[in-house]
Amino acid sequence: MISGAALASAQVADFKQGEVLVKFRSQSRAGLIENLAIRAKKVGTISRLDVQQLKLPSGMSTMDAVNYYRGLSSVEYAEPNYIKHLTYIPNDPRYTGNQQWGQKKIDCEGAWGITKGKGTVIVAVIDTGIDLNHEDLKNKLVPGYDFSDNDSDPTFDGDHGVHCAGIVGADTDNGKGVAGTGFNCKIMPLKIFPNATASASANAMIYAADHGAKVISMSYISYGESITEKNAVNYAWNKGLVLLAGAGNDNTDTLGYPNAYPNVISVGSTNTSDQKSGFSNWGADHVDVAAPGEDIMSTLPGGYGNATGTSMACPMAAGVVGLLWSVAAPGTTNTEIREALESTCDPVVGANNFVAFGRVNAFKAVKKLDASAVVIPSPPTSIDPWMGNDPSGGVNDVQVSDGNTYLIRSQSDALGQVAGIEVNLAYGGTVTSGLRSAELIVEANAVSGASNQVFFWNYNTNRYQLMKSLALRPTGANRQVAKLTTNLTPFVSGGALKVAFRAILPKRSLRGLAPSAFDFTINYIQLETRENSN
Numbered sequence: 109m110i111s112g113a114a115l116a117s118a119q120v121a122d123f124k125q126g127e128v129l130v131k132f133r134s135q136s137r138a139g140l141i142e143n144l145a146i147r148a149k150k151v152g153t154i155s156r157l158d159v160q161q162l163k164l165p166s167g168m169s170t171m172d173a174v175n176y177y178r179g180l181s182s183v184e185y186a187e188p189n190y191i192k193h194l195t196y197i198p199n200d201p202r203y204t205g206n207q208q209w210g211q212k213k214i215d216c217e218g219a220w221g222i223t224k225g226k227g228t229v230i231v232a233v234i235d236t237g238i239d240l241n242h243e244d245l246k247n248k249l250v251p252g253y254d255f256s257d258n259d260s261d262p263t264f265d266g267d268h269g270v271h272c273a274g275i276v277g278a279d280t281d282n283g284k285g286v287a288g289t290g291f292n293c294k295i296m297p298l299k300i301f302p303n304a305t306a307s308a309s310a311n312a313m314i315y316a317a318d319h320g321a322k323v324i325s326m327s328y329i330s331y332g333e334s335i336t337e338k339n340a341v342n343y344a345w346n347k348g349l350v351l352l353a354g355a356g357n358d359n360t361d362t363l364g365y366p367n368a369y370p371n372v373i374s375v376g377s378t379n380t381s382d383q384k385s386g387f388s389n390w391g392a393d394h395v396d397v398a399a400p401g402e403d404i405m406s407t408l409p410g411g412y413g414n415a416t417g418t419s420m421a422c423p424m425a426a427g428v429v430g431l432l433w434s435v436a437a438p439g440t441t442n443t444e445i446r447e448a449l450e451s452t453c454d455p456v457v458g459a460n461n462f463v464a465f466g467r468v469n470a471f472k473a474v475k476k477l478d479a480s481a482v483v484i485p486s487p488p489t490s491i492d493p494w495m496g497n498d499p500s501g502g503v504n505d506v507q508v509s510d511g512n513t514y515l516i517r518s519q520s521d522a523l524g525q526v527a528g529i530e531v532n533l534a535y536g537g538t539v540t541s542g543l544r545s546a547e548l549i550v551e552a553n554a555v556s557g558a559s560n561q562v563f564f565w566n567y568n569t570n571r572y573q574l575m576k577s578l579a580l581r582p583t584g585a586n587r588q589v590a591k592l593t594t595n596l597t598p599f600v601s602g603g604a605l606k607v608a609f610r611a612i613l614p615k616r617s618l619r620g621l622a623p624s625a626f627d628f629t630i631n632y633i634q635l636e637t638r639e640n641s642n
Contacts, residue, residue, distance in 0.1 A: 124191055128170060128186055190334050225291040237297060245295070255312050267409050323351075337369075355389040363394055384462045451465070452475075485635070514629070548590040548607070
């Protein structure tokens with residue numbers, strides 16, 4: 109058991125004495141002369157980021173070395189190697205009370221009714237290591253690494269990582285121990301403690317990104333922002349991963365890292381009453397979501413027990429992200445995964461600037477991304493000229509993408525040259541409850557520089573409401589998808605939805621002369637809504 113003193117994270121940017129991280133502008137003979145000048149020795153590299161980890165000679169202070177390197181034109185940046193602290197408060201490891209209230213609070217059972225996760229979805233847990241022989245973990249692991257001792261054995265050094273791993277993905281429905289939020293998702297144990305620094309953290313993130321992880325859970329913090337660590341976050345994010353980190357346990361709105369980097373989902377802690385935990389860091393400008401973090405039951409070396417902290421809230425949310433990846437349609441991006449998690453949160457009681465989105469709801473998030481949802485098409489039933497001259501074609505020409513088109517010639521207008529059509533769609537879906545997404549698919553062409561404005565008739569206001577503006581080009585396939593509101597109530601009446609499209613080429617000359625007339629051609633129109641399958 110790690111002692112409370114070892115786990116406390118003071119709100120200072122403490123760093124490893126006698127080390128610096130440096131990135132040189134050129135990688136050809138990078139730092140040979142500069143390092144030799146102060147007798148700094150390279151003890152590690154983060155090759156994906158072209159960063160050197162340097163050990164300083166005895167007697168040289170870390171900040172003196174940082175200032176030396178920052179003063180060199182050959183250096184892109186130099187910084188201390190910030191020390192990481194676990195965001196964990198040890199608790200009595202008894203099997204007490206409502207043993208796994210957290211999973212119930214975020215409605216994991218509802219989410220598991222849609223998906224139990226996939227073994228192909230890997231959640232990397234960067235922490236103190238893993239109990240490789242634990243009855244509830246041994247069948248859930250993929251190979252990991254120890255970045256603290258630089259070997260391939262991530263066996264635990266303290267119980268923190270074992271506890272976090274169990275929250276993410278303990279072997280579930282096996283008649284033993286506890287249930288992991290991610291159910292069938294696999295765990296990649298990456299050990300950086302007890303020698304946890306920004307460089308170790310960065311190396312672990314890069315390893316996770318390069319070895320098939322889809323999610324990274326980080327239950328640690330420092331109050332020093334590291335360019336190296338931030339670049340590693342961006343490396344993983346740009347490879348499609350979703351990263352989460354505990355917000356910290358100091359009841360402060362001070363920015364901590366890695367949770368405050370933009371491409372990390374910062375996770376605060378809530379209690380059984382959906383209130384902010386007294387210890388949890390806060391700030392709606394950088395704490396994104398919250399999850400249960402008090403008295404959380406999970407795995408410990410050789411057994412089970414409770415623990416408290418944003419360290420527990422983070423893997424709780426990370427397991428949900430694993431479920432989201434499991435249920436998402438092929439081609440889903442990490443941006444969409446993050447949006448699904450954040451946009452479906454439940455309110456936190458008396459939040460008072462605690463968190464941006466609220467407390468994670470696994471069922472709502474998974475339901476939103478369920479790839480098995482029913483897709484309901486709403487085809488056009490009529491098409492009529494709205495603005496312009498010489499229309500040709502009919503509704504049949506826009507129901508199928510087959511090369512047949514509806515065409516209308518633009519007319520001069522106070523705005524410039526405009527051409528428009530009105531289309532009625534046979535709407536067969538729901539308007540609010542159960543509507544997951546609504547997308548209007550359009551294939552259209554017009555003169556270069558024109559835009560296609562999309563309007564929906566609002567039956568509450570009895571006027572058209574501008575929904576989207578899409579770019580047009582003169583020729584070639586130009587299929588565009590306009591994502592719409594998921595509340596279509598004002599726009600549907602009697603099973604019909606009325607849409608107008610206006611191609612506009614505005615006046616651009618100094619004299620305000622209207623441009624030449626153009627043809628607005630439409631090849632295909634379709635509204636698609638995705639709805640819950642039950």
